[in-house]
Amino acid sequence: MEELIEKYFENTLTEQELKAFEENLRSNASFKEEFEFQKSLKQSIHLKERNELKSILKGFDNKNSDVRFEIQKNNKVWRFAAAAVVLILAAFGIYKYQTDGKNTQDLYLAYHQPYPNIVAPNVRGENTEGIKNEAFKAYEAENYQEAIRLFSQIKDEEFAIFYTAISYLELNENQKAIEILKSNKFSETPFPFETYNKWYLALAYLKTGQKNEAKTILEDLTKTDNPQKQKAQELLNEL
């Protein structure tokens, strides 16, 4: 009798044994009771294991809580700062184009600013990824050559590719930036790079005078819900 239950959990019941198992479950109360108990036992072990693991994970959060806080805070500050800068530049830009006419270079300057580091703000405390930190340090110090060198050492991370492209753009190596941004497919992944990848590609096209290419992308950005939707529309109106 015990053997049938054992084999059930091992998933090794033959067809015949399965029939016997089901028959026992129907007609044999103590068999059913034993089986139900072991089922609960199985679940409770899972609960215990899951709870233990989850509290280990929470421990990582607490250990890094000042880092997390910094990231959140930085993120917010950056968003406001970025929004403010863009607004000021845009206002200045609009004023400027009204007075001396529009060209794509100017629009690029009006709308462009290097994308803030939202991945690894330089924080105190333990950090697991040295190169990543160094790369962003260089990026934030506007040392773009060094940033590119370091980002290229980080494999298989979409943010590294993205920031490499922005760095090229800052260095005025526009063609390289365009190539990277064009080829970067954000398959499974994280918002917000997909949006900003498009946004900067549009800006890079503007910078190199390719108005129609820029327009296509901006139109695309106005069609979906994303953080740059409004900005894309504004820029589009000016083209």
Next chain:
Amino acid sequence: MTEIEKLKQRDPKTLERLYLAHKTSFVQFAAKYQMRREDVLDVYQDAFVAMVENAQKGKIDDLKSELKTYLFSIGKYMIFNLLKKPKTDELINLEDNYEYEDINASEDLLIKLEKNLNNLGEQCYKILRMFYYENLKLNDILNKSSYQSKDVLKSQKARCIKQLKEMLQKS
């Protein structure tokens, strides 16, 4: 040792590194679904737990995708469940490598059992864990331990269960 092997052993360094490495991008990824930050973090932890559990059950030994991709699809699956959204093909395909039983943690018997498992001797818990959690067959457990025969192992397992039942009755 591969990353998955290390996950199976719950190597603390590996857990911490992977957990922190993908956290920010998961939070950003989940931002699309308009959930509260606490919920997002909770889902991330649950997804991570599910990934480790499936590693320990040997279900992702032949995983073809990156661990990160796997982790994110579990997370997405859980978000869709939580928000009661219909599942996409991608998520339905995931179900091949992904069986994760939802357990009602508020059930009295389970709470009592879980508590008493902590008072069970180490040897007993080890056997029960291998059998019921890692889904190892008795023969596999025999190979991994020092019991002389399958019968000895079987009766040891039966004794452990009996002990647990007695503890339950007293509590």
